[in-house]
Amino acid sequence: MTASTFEQVRNVASDIFGVPADKITAESSPETVESWDSMQHLNLVLAIEEKFGVQLEPEDIEQMKNIGAVAALVEKLQSAAR
């Protein structure tokens, strides 16, 4: 996971969840971020797809258990597309 993908994902999550970016870590998850409910999860999925030009399958979405996992997923999809 490169720093830049993680940072970009973190910035998107900061916007969506309304939490300062420096408070978000790879371990941030629905358990630790109060506003991360199912509707915000959908918003996060849409924002990630929009930002990185990737398409997430239902199975991918289930794996998005914390921010680190989201960033790893984005990298995997991007390198598969290359």
Next chain:
Amino acid sequence: MSDSTSISTPADHNPSSLRAEIDRLIAEGALDLATRRLAELWRRDPASGTASFVISRLDGLLEKTPERPALTKFKLAILRSFTVEPIVPLLRAEAFAYGIDLEVHLGDFNTYVQEVLDGGSSLYRFAPNVVVLAVRTDQAAPELWRDFADLVPEAAQQAGGRVVHGYEQWIGAFRKHCQASLIIHSLERPASPSLGVLDDQSEAGQSGLIRQINRELRRIAVEFQGVYILDYDALVARHGSEHFHDERKWLTARLPIAAGYVLPMAREWMRFIVPLSGRTAKVLVVDLDNTLWGGVIGEDGMAGIKVGPEYPGAAYQALQRALLDLSRKGILLAVCSKNNLDDAMEALEKHPGMLVRAKHFAAMRVNWTDKAQNLREIAQELNVGIDALAFLDDNPFEREQVRAALPEVTVINLPKNPLEYASAVRNCAAFERLTLSAEDQQRTEMYAAQKQRSGAEQNFQSKEDFFRHLEQEAELEPVSDLTLARVAQLTQKTNQFNLTTRRYTEPQIAEMAKQPGWRISSIKVRDRFGDHGLVGVAIAHDEGEQCEVDTFLLSCRVIGRTVETALLAHLAESAALRGRKRLVGWFLPTKKNAPARDFYEQHGFERQATNGGGSLWALDLKSSTLHCPDWIKLKVSVGSRIAETTPGGKN
């Protein structure tokens, strides 16, 4: 805020440093600048994440100062058969960019029928200005969508009839309970019909029947006031069904729209919300060099500039066609260019590739002064507010300068590629209109006649001589089905000569006209130079011994030519004839209606009361000497009124 130090060019910020700057500005209390930077952020990066940021900061700003003067409050309810929650932040951010503070109420999933039919539902308690009925074919016409191949032709036809009948009933019920505007999504056709290419060989196929339902929906919408069709089928087609839809999201989250098309959906709604909220532009001010044509006329000359039927000149012709279409909708065109007047006029008058000519422009500023100052003068010359201007310029620096000095101007975000200019203009919601009056279609000619009038005025010794020379004829009549749209439009758009600035929709006007004791009069004016059309509205109601003026307004085109006196005199005389003793009315000041401030006082009214909101004036009808000026030929007709029942509402 016109200091040039606060101008930032797009290169100054990346989106995350812009976010930090916005938070710093809010913390420092520089709220106007923070508001402007928020709009800039949205313009630069209109995405889902940005929308959440913009909305959270905007809500914070609104909490500090609930009445942001530059924002129009507007309430939207969405009744839906699918997940729209992720669209809402984008919609609110986009509305904010158009100067609208949009409050959104969402109906529950697929409960739109109950919500519409139940007069006490949360929908009606929300008191929306506008309601969107966003229902997809799979929900509105399930038989036609899923099991079409099972249906015999008669059954399919009947199913289509039931769908139409259902809509007709909901719309009728909606109108009984609510006067908000209603926007109905048309039904989309399936990307892959059940029977493949066979489907298209008959009008009674799956696609054919859905098309037929859409035609019927359009017919029903026309029969009701304030009901409009959003062509969802065409929206999907424009973007391509296979891109627009996302089956994964539909099956897992009931969101049928792919991530990249959530913003286009929001923008399609805005094309209705902007005109309904009155945040439209009345004048488009265009630059010349590299905007109306390619190249610089002062350097490249007539032979060097690019405009014509071939590429690259064709891109500029496409833009010019878009401009002419706007002028046919009643939007005035004006020029603001840093150029030598002779050079500019030669190109405008003589270049063979030009479609737009000097006669299409209601005002021109071709000079070397700064553009903000020129825009102020154009607004003044055309008698419109600064917020009625839109600005089209290829130069990002000029755009930023105008945004900084005149934040209320709609600045069009022109793409770098001239091939995209025309669609940037066509897609700007500030130019959308939902109704078109005869006045709108002739506005450019009317302004040309106005220029002649101003010339004539200077040759007369006294105002009275000039008024006599004008040979004005005015026609007064009660509002009718024919004039309803224009009357409502005037209440929504008139800012300057408007005593109470009460905004009404068509259904509200129609409802008022039916109330006993209420009178809604319109006035049309003609003079020797041309026809102004319907330019004034007065709404008054009898209360005991007095007649109270609810609304009194006049289009800025005819202010100061004593038409206002004629209209007021008519109110006074007819109230006296009905045995009223007093004519009373409020003046409610706004930022813009100073031209109407002394109106009652100048016509012999006496001030009765003043409170924080305004002043109440009264005229004793027994001692009144108010009458129509003898240089205006006044015709009062009884005219037809509003139809008693709303068509289609009876079943």
